[in-house]
Amino acid sequence: MASLSLSRKKNATRNAAVERKNLITVCRFSVKTLIDRSCFETIDDSAPEFLNFASILEQILSHRLKGQLTWFGYESPRSFWDYIRVACSKVSHSCICSIENMENVSSSRAKGRAWIRVALMEKRLSEYITAALRDYKTTRRFYDDGAIVLGEEANMLAGMLLGLNAIDFSFCLKGEGLDGNYPAVIDYTPYLKFTQSSDSISSDEEELRTLGSSGSESSTPENIGPPFTMDENSWYNKCKRVEQKYRLALEQKGYLEELVRLREVQLSDSVTQNKLLLQRIKDTELNHKLEKEQLEYIIVELQDQLKTFHRLGHLSADASLSQISFDPGHSLDGNGKYDSSRLCGGKEDTPSLIGLCGSLTSVASYKSLTSLKSSECLASPTTEMTSPGLTPS
Known part of the structure; x- marks a missing residue:
């Protein structure tokens, strides 16, 4: 089991080395074809040599790029623009802020493709790559072991891109080439035919x-001429x-x-x-x-x-x-005010009235009625009969 895991590790290391070597070799070929094409016409977005070069460079900068951990523990994919934006932030008079504030470019991959075009038009692509590779701490934070930008091939890459400064590029930053929905595909046909x-x-x-036929000529009976001899x-x-x-x-x-x-x-x-x-x-x-x-x-x-x-x-x-x-103590008078004097001389409270008041009001209201019954304002029939100036009927 240990030997199997060791062999798998060796195969993975070998495959990573082969992949790095192939990408660097194809990048060298693409730079050469770009330089040859620029001798006859201007390089723009319609040139297949440039599209192939942009795809190769994007593959190189995305080689073994780490993902970004989310709050849920998942590792979301990341574009090489996230690395370039941080590693090249200290370059003087850089185009990083301009690309970051572009309105028609929203995705991270599209911003990275726009950066490649702007850097080529500025003739500073090799300078940006060199400045990014010098920031080894940031590069180590964004890439896994075995990445091209962490190996010896990175220095070769910066040297190869230096030859592109002799080419005048002309790009439109609103074209379909900036669409970040499709991946970068490398066409190996021009380098294999x-x-x-x-x-x-x-x-x-x-x-x-x-x-x-050399072995059978000597044994052929029809061969009657001089033998075919070679040194x-x-x-x-x-x-x-x-x-x-x-x-x-x-x-x-x-x-x-x-x-x-x-x-x-x-x-x-x-x-x-x-x-x-x-x-x-x-x-x-x-x-x-x-x-x-x-x-x-x-x-x-x-x-x-x-x-x-x-x-x-x-x-x-x-x-x-x-x-x-x-509440008998809160009757209204003619002006809409409460008048408690009208209760004086009223009729005597009957048990039915008290029961009605108790059923419609709370216990506190009933207690107020009983307290008013014993007050001075409510007169009993006996007091009415004995008051001065009144005679019983």
Whole structure:
């Protein structure tokens, strides 16, 4: 088990080294094609050589770039612009702030692509890359081990980009090339194709035919002419040329197989990331649904409490009105004021009236009635009969 893990680690290290070497080699080829193309016409967004170079540079700056940890513990993808924005912030008279404040560029990847174009037009792309690589602490914080910007290839990259300062670029920062929705795709076709003349093809076929038929010519009975003799050096040279061509074809085949393997690894990583994103979307939808249900429940409770509060308010208002209307000591006079003198000389309280007042008012109201009954304002029938100036009927 330990040997298996060790072999996997060695294979991963070897694959990372091959990937770094291939990207740097292809970048060197793309810079050369850009310089050759600039001798005949101006380089703009429509030039396929520039589009390929921009994709290669984006792949190099995104090689083994760390993700950004979120509050939920997930690692969200990050663009190389986040690294360039921090590492090149101290460059004098830089375009970082201008690109950060662009209105038509919103995504981080689009800002990184705009930075590549502006830096090329300013003829300062190599300067930006050199300044970013010098900030080793920031570079180490943004990239994992085995990244191109952390290896020896980074110095080669800055030197290669220095030759682009001789080219006059002209870009439109509002074109489709700044769209950050599609990934950077490298076209390896211009660097893999080779031309071969018909004369060399015929000579190769003749050499192979000669090598294949050399062993059977001596045993052929129809061969009645003089034997076909060649010296040993010529045979050795022919075999050497064939072997070199075979090795070249074998190396190209291995390179293409390595590219296919890398694409398969990238595809599997993309599928894994897609599954993680789908799971994250499901978890987010579930959390939103639970939060919505909780908020709806809280709203219903608040509405019930509000209704109860209004109902209690109406009941207290009705109770206060009933106390005022049935309180004998708060009768109104002609001017709308309470007059307690009218109660003097009124009729005697009967048990039915007291019971009615007790049923409509509170116990305190009933107590007020009984207290008024014994006060001086309420006169009993006996006092009315014995008052001076009145005679019984």
